[in-house]
Amino acid sequence: MAEVKSHEFDxxxxxxxxxxxxxxxxxxxxxxxxERAAALAAVSGVDLTDAxxxxxxxxxxxxxxxxxxxxxxNAIGLFGGDRLVWxxxxxxxxxxxxxxxxxxxxxxxxxxxxxxxxxxKKGAGLRKVAESSxxxxxxxxxxxxxxxxxxxxxxxxxxxxxxxxxxxxxxxxETIGGDRLASRNEVRKLALYCRGRELIEExxxxxxxxxxxxxxxxxxxxAILKGDKDGFLHAIQKIVSSKTxxxxxxxxxxxQFQLLELMRAEMDEKRAPAAQAMAALGxxxxxxxxxxxxxxLKSWTGPAIRRETQRLQAAILxxxxxxxxxxxxxxxxxxxxxxxxxxx
Numbered sequence: 001m002a003e004v005k006s007h008e009f010d011x012x013x014x015x016x017x018x019x020x021x022x023x024x025x026x027x028x029x030x031x032x033x034x035e036r037a038a039a040l041a042a043v044s045g046v047d048l049t050d051a052x053x054x055x056x057x058x059x060x061x062x063x064x065x066x067x068x069x070x071x072x073x074n075a076i077g078l079f080g081g082d083r084l085v086w087x088x089x090x091x092x093x094x095x096x097x098x099x100x101x102x103x104x105x106x107x108x109x110x111x112x113x114x115x116x117x118x119x120x121k122k123g124a125g126l127r128k129v130a131e132s133s134x135x136x137x138x139x140x141x142x143x144x145x146x147x148x149x150x151x152x153x154x155x156x157x158x159x160x161x162x163x164x165x166x167x168x169x170x171x172x173x174e175t176i177g178g179d180r181l182a183s184r185n186e187v188r189k190l191a192l193y194c195r196g197r198e199l200i201e202e203x204x205x206x207x208x209x210x211x212x213x214x215x216x217x218x219x220x221x222x223a224i225l226k227g228d229k230d231g232f233l234h235a236i237q238k239i240v241s242s243k244t245x246x247x248x249x250x251x252x253x254x255x256q257f258q259l260l261e262l263m264r265a266e267m268d269e270k271r272a273p274a275a276q277a278m279a280a281l282g283x284x285x286x287x288x289x290x291x292x293x294x295x296x297l298k299s300w301t302g303p304a305i306r307r308e309t310q311r312l313q314a315a316i317l318x319x320x321x322x323x324x325x326x327x328x329x330x331x332x333x334x335x336x337x338x339x340x341x342x343x344x
Contacts, residue, residue, distance in 0.1 A: 003131050004139045006032075007148075012139075013039055020137050021108055022100065024130040026090075026117035027141030028218055028252075030244050031181030036139060037086070037116050044112045046084040053083050059090040059115075060320040066099035073103055073111045083111040090117035090126060091251050092258070097125030104133035118217075118251055121259065122284055144180060149173050152180075156187040162194060167202040175209050179244065217244070217252045222289060224253055224334060225296040227342030232334070247319060250330040253337065254312040260293070261309055264302045274298050299344040308337060 004012045006027070012018075023040055025033050046053050055072050062069050072085045090096055096115070103113065120127045130138035144152065153172060157164055164172070172190070176183035186209050193208045194200045220239060223231035239249060263277040270276075274297040278290060285293060300308075315333035319326040 002137070004137055006140050006142050009036060009139055012137075013043060017045075018043065020135055021112045022104060022130070022133075022136035023113065024090075024100070024115045024117060024126050024136065024138045025141060026120045026127065026138065028119040029141045029143050029180055030118070030217065030248055031179035031183070032141040032144070033116050033118075035180050035184075036141060037114050040112075040114055041084060041086065044082070044084055044114075046082045046112060048084070053081060054086065055083065056086045056088070058320075059087055059093050059096055059117075062087070062093060062096045062099065064095040066095045066102065069096065069099040069113075070102055073113060074109060075111075081110070084114065085111055086114045086116075088116045089245075089248065089251065090115050091120075091255065092124060092126075094125060097129055100126060100136065101129045101133075104129060104135040108135065118248060118255065121255070141180075144177050144183065146173065149177055149183065152176075152183060153187055156184065157191055157200070160191040160195060162191055162200055163198060164200040165202065168200050168205050171202050171205045172209060175205070182244075217249045218286070218289060220249045220334075221252050221256050222292045224338050225256070225292050225341055227338055227340075227344065229335070229338050229342065232338050236331070246327045246330045247316075250312065250316060250319070250334060253334055254309065254316060256293075257305060257309045257312055260296060260300065261302070261305045263293075263297055264300065264305050267297065268302050296341070299341075304340075308340065312337070 018040075023037075025037050025040070027033055041048060041054075048054055057069075057072075069085065069087070073083075075083065087096070100113075100115070115126065117126055127138055130136040150169075150173070153164065153169065172187070176186050190200065190205060190208050194204055217239065220232055220235035223229075223235055236246065236249070240246065259282065263274070263281050266272060266277040266280060267274060274294045277297065278285070278294060282290070282293060312333060315329055319329040322329070
């Protein structure tokens with residue numbers, strides 16, 4: 001089925017019935033990933049209120065045991081009917097991509113699989129399987145562009161019978177956009193604040209809407225690469241306020257350092273400049289992030305990147321073993337990485 005691009009999702013969702021039962025939803029906009037996963041679950045035909053029909057797992061629970069997911073997908077519901085297996089916080093887990101590969105080769109069964117993942121690079125295990133199989137689909141979730149934000153604003157305000165002035169609309173668009181759920185919540189908060197009135201003015205936006213445009217985990221990761229402690233803490237504060245798990249930032253940080261490791265190896269092996277390594281391996285990076293990544297490649301050596309990658313991997317393992325300390329472990333680890341960057 002290959003890939004459903006971000007702007008194609010609404011049309012895809014209207015197809016009855018959906019052509020596949022294996023869905024990978026990924027991208028840097030965690031709120032949009034979550035929102036689209038919920039939308040797919042809602043049209044899956046599974047009773048989401050039935051605890052025997054819906055199984056929710058963290059990707060870490062699959063670990064190196066692809067058989068766990070395969071067993072869940074092949075299980076029969078206690079009272080019959082379709083089942084939904086819903087996995088969150090997926091990344092580069094090999095066991096998960098191996099399980100998806102096996103499921104994609106089996107005849108379609110009664111179970112639906114939804115996998116929520118972070119910003120997976122092209123060629124990552126999960127993406128490779130989903131994009132190359134006719135039995136699965138990969139759905140990309142990137143930060144809303146101007147047109148998508150305008151549609152979101154119109155949709156939410158129309159439901160409350162509200163209009164918005166041009167100046168207020170411009171101001172609102174400037175302050176939302178980093179995360180779909182956070183943006184939607186800010187517009188709903190504005191609508192609630194102005195309920196009973198006909199027109200929303202710019203002052204209303206300034207009084208009630210927070211800056212949701214920087215809630216993307218990329219902001220925190222970029223601050224880590226720059227060694228900007230204050231910027232990192234500011235980004236984390238926004239992420240926490242949006243109810244986005246801090247653990248996702250740690251996962252994103254690990255993926256960033258894994259990419260840095262590949263790029264740095266390319267530089268060292270071919271004696272190539274950072275820009276050339278990025279052109280070969282970092283084409284998926286947003287243009288605004290490229291100067292930050294390029295500077296990091298110039299300041300970090302290959303061995304130093306490998307040590308940091310190993311430390312981040314160890315922190316993720318530790319946080320899964322001790323979930324009660326997940327946020328503390330993630331914060332301490334990332335702060336240490338910020339300080340390492342600042343020294344370079």
